Amino acid sequence: MSDLIVILLNAATLTSILMLVGLGLAIIFGLMRVLNLAHGEFVAIGAFAMVVAHDAGLGFVGGLMLAMAVGALGGLLLEWGIVRHLYDRPIQAILATWGVSLAFQQLLQLAFGTGARTVPAPIKGAVEIMGTAYPAYRLLLITLALLIFVALAIAMRKTSLGLDLRAVIQNREMAESVGINTARTFSISFAIGSAVAAVAGALVAPLVSILPQIGVNYLANSFFVVIVGGVGSMGGVLAGSAFIGGLDSLIAYQLSPSLSRAIVLLLAIILVRFRPQGLVKP
Amino acid sequence: MSARRTGWGGLGELFRKDRSHTVIFLVLAAALLVASPYLDYYNTTALRDAAIFGLFALSLDYFWGKTGQLSFGHAVFFGVGAYAYALVAPELGGTAGSLAGLGAAVALPVVVAGVIGYFLLFAGIRGDFFTIVTLALGVIAQQLAISWVAVTGGDAGLVGVPPLTLGGFVFYSPTSSLYLALGTLVLLYFVVATLSAGHTGKVLTAIQCNETRARSLGYDTSAELLKALMLSAGIAGFAGALYAATSGIVVPDLVGLLLSTEVIMWVVVGGRGTLVGPVVGTFLVMRFQQEISSVSAALWPLIVGVGFVILVFTAPNGLLPWLGRMGRRLTGRRTS
Numbered sequence: 001m002s003d004l005i006v007i008l009l010n011a012a013t014l015t016s017i018l019m020l021v022g023l024g025l026a027i028i029f030g031l032m033r034v035l036n037l038a039h040g041e042f043v044a045i046g047a048f049a050m051v052v053a054h055d056a057g058l059g060f061v062g063g064l065m066l067a068m069a070v071g072a073l074g075g076l077l078l079e080w081g082i083v084r085h086l087y088d089r090p091i092q093a094i095l096a097t098w099g100v101s102l103a104f105q106q107l108l109q110l111a112f113g114t115g116a117r118t119v120p121a122p123i124k125g126a127v128e129i130m131g132t133a134y135p136a137y138r139l140l141l142i143t144l145a146l147l148i149f150v151a152l153a154i155a156m157r158k159t160s161l162g163l164d165l166r167a168v169i170q171n172r173e174m175a176e177s178v179g180i181n182t183a184r185t186f187s188i189s190f191a192i193g194s195a196v197a198a199v200a201g202a203l204v205a206p207l208v209s210i211l212p213q214i215g216v217n218y219l220a221n222s223f224f225v226v227i228v229g230g231v232g233s234m235g236g237v238l239a240g241s242a243f244i245g246g247l248d249s250l251i252a253y254q255l256s257p258s259l260s261r262a263i264v265l266l267l268a269i270i271l272v273r274f275r276p277q278g279l280v281k282p
Numbered sequence: 283m284s285a286r287r288t289g290w291g292g293l294g295e296l297f298r299k300d301r302s303h304t305v306i307f308l309v310l311a312a313a314l315l316v317a318s319p320y321l322d323y324y325n326t327t328a329l330r331d332a333a334i335f336g337l338f339a340l341s342l343d344y345f346w347g348k349t350g351q352l353s354f355g356h357a358v359f360f361g362v363g364a365y366a367y368a369l370v371a372p373e374l375g376g377t378a379g380s381l382a383g384l385g386a387a388v389a390l391p392v393v394v395a396g397v398i399g400y401f402l403l404f405a406g407i408r409g410d411f412f413t414i415v416t417l418a419l420g421v422i423a424q425q426l427a428i429s430w431v432a433v434t435g436g437d438a439g440l441v442g443v444p445p446l447t448l449g450g451f452v453f454y455s456p457t458s459s460l461y462l463a464l465g466t467l468v469l470l471y472f473v474v475a476t477l478s479a480g481h482t483g484k485v486l487t488a489i490q491c492n493e494t495r496a497r498s499l500g501y502d503t504s505a506e507l508l509k510a511l512m513l514s515a516g517i518a519g520f521a522g523a524l525y526a527a528t529s530g531i532v533v534p535d536l537v538g539l540l541l542s543t544e545v546i547m548w549v550v551v552g553g554r555g556t557l558v559g560p561v562v563g564t565f566l567v568m569r570f571q572q573e574i575s576s577v578s579a580a581l582w583p584l585i586v587g588v589g590f591v592i593l594v595f596t597a598p599n600g601l602l603p604w605l606g607r608m609g610r611r612l613t614g615r616r617t618s
Binding site: 029033035082085086089090091092094095096098099100101102103104105106107109110216219220223224227256258259261262265266268269270272273274276 | 352354401402405406407409410411413414415417418419421422425426428429539543546550580581583584586587588589590591593594595598
């Protein structure tokens with residue numbers, strides 16, 4: 001019984017992280033159809049923002065803010081400097097963003113060294129849930145991730161940017177012809193997507209060893225979150241992250257983590273084979 | 283009609299239409315052959331590795347360049363070939379072991395490509411999705427290579443892979459293995475170039491331009507793509523076996539994401555779809571890499587990364603088409 005609760009809560013933790021990373025990617029890939037292979041690096045940047053904030057004594061909230069700011073700024077720069085010139089050349093966009101990803105990794109390594117860094121969790125101790133003790137920080141992470149998800153879902157529904165975004169996702173030409181500034185919508189969305197990924201990195205920082213290469217771990221998984229869920233919908237991101245995150249924690253409990261990652265990706269490929277449109281149709 | 287359908291009809295086509303590329307390729311190969319006796323040990327092995335990786339780049343270009351589908355996990359086929367040779371060749375030893383190893387190194391990647399390709403291509407997975415899925419395959423393969431210690435040796439890899447032995451001759455010295463690599467490269471280049479210039483290549487080009495239209499002309503486009511992927515995987519696996527046999531060691535990096543990326547880089551630098559370009563690109567980039575690494579090994583990924591971005595903006599079609607354009611512009615000026 002207590003094992004089951006731990007597995008479920010571990011699955012919820014991983015799902016929350018993947019949900020945030022996938023959310024950013026869903027906005028970028030779903031909206032602009034750009035395979036942004038540098039997306040994982042924003043997770044790494046967010047995690048290192050937490051390291052910097054911790055070293056500087058800014059605290060956990062300061063770290064989240066720093067990650068969000070750096071993520072948004074980095075996303076804006078990437079879109080402005082590179083991606084916007086390549087919207088009509090998808091293969092070139094893949095190559096350029098992959099180049100950016102390699103360069104980011106190396107720059108992080110030059111700045112922080114090759115060794116793994118760690119940051120302490122802002123809250124210690126455990127909370128008892130149905131007779132099982134579970135780390136309090138993980139519960140905080142799940143809560144924050146859900147709050148961000150709900151906030152973005154509301155923003156998509158209620159704000160004019162959200163309306164523009166949904167219009168552009170559905171039909172770019174039509175949106176443009178009714179006067180929506182797609183270029184502006186694109187760059188703001190790119191910044192938001194990158195910021196959310198960076199926040200995910202900051203949130204996951206206390207749980208992992210922070211290496212310059214951690215972004216790659218999230219890249220393939222988050223792409224599958226988006227594809228498995230269904231490109232272009234918030235509900236799809238939720239379904240996709242639950243599928244990937246849930247299976248990964250379940251299998252990792254029985255087998256090694258690296259084997260479970262391989263198996264989950266394999267299962268995701270099989271799912272994509274039989275349901276290319278994803279679990280949730282937009 | 284029948285001559286064209288047999289594939290070898292492409293040979294005539296190759297010499298009529300793509301003469302400049304073929305000539306470039308033959309001149310370069312001849313130059314390397316002539317130069318090889320004067321090279322020192324280090325440069326001989328470096329050149330040999332470049333020839334092997336050039337073969338690998340050629341295999342990717344046959345698939346990516348001709349069909350337009352980007353495989354972001356092509357190192358899987360190279361690495362599977364390398365592991366297959368390293369596992370099979372020592373079992374029998376000698377010529378029989380080498381031949382069985384080479385056979386396994388071609389067969390296994392072809393089977394893997396067949397299964398993956400059948401699974402994905404016949405489901406209509408193309409473009410972005412194909413790229414993401416193949417990228418994930420690279421991640422999967424690397425995880426397996428690391429965690430399946432009993433077979434792959436884990437992170438340490440497999441050492442002491444026997445050199446290629448054919449009828450009593452052991453390709454052990456760097457010079458002999460350089461000849462082996464160059465010879466294979468030239469041979470397989472002609473196979474691939476002939477196919478590309480012939481009917482098969484035309485069908486693939488038609489699919490790349492407009493798959494729906496190609497299908498409506500009666501071609502089973504998924505099957506054509508699958509055949510191209512399997513041939514490409516077989517050549518990549520063969521290159522992997524050559525690498526294992528000449529370097530004597532196989533490590534998980536050979537199926538990894540970085541090698542998959544680097545082979546894309548080689549193809550892009552040289553010129554995607556030109557077949558010669560990727561081979562030349564491999565030689566140039568690897569030479570450049572040695573120069574950089576002698577200064578700082580850590581700098582290389584940064585340069586690869588920035589190099590991708592610069593290439594995309596300055597020479598999106600690669601160096602060969604870029605040089606061709608420059609050449610035409612210069613000669614054009616001269617005549618006017």
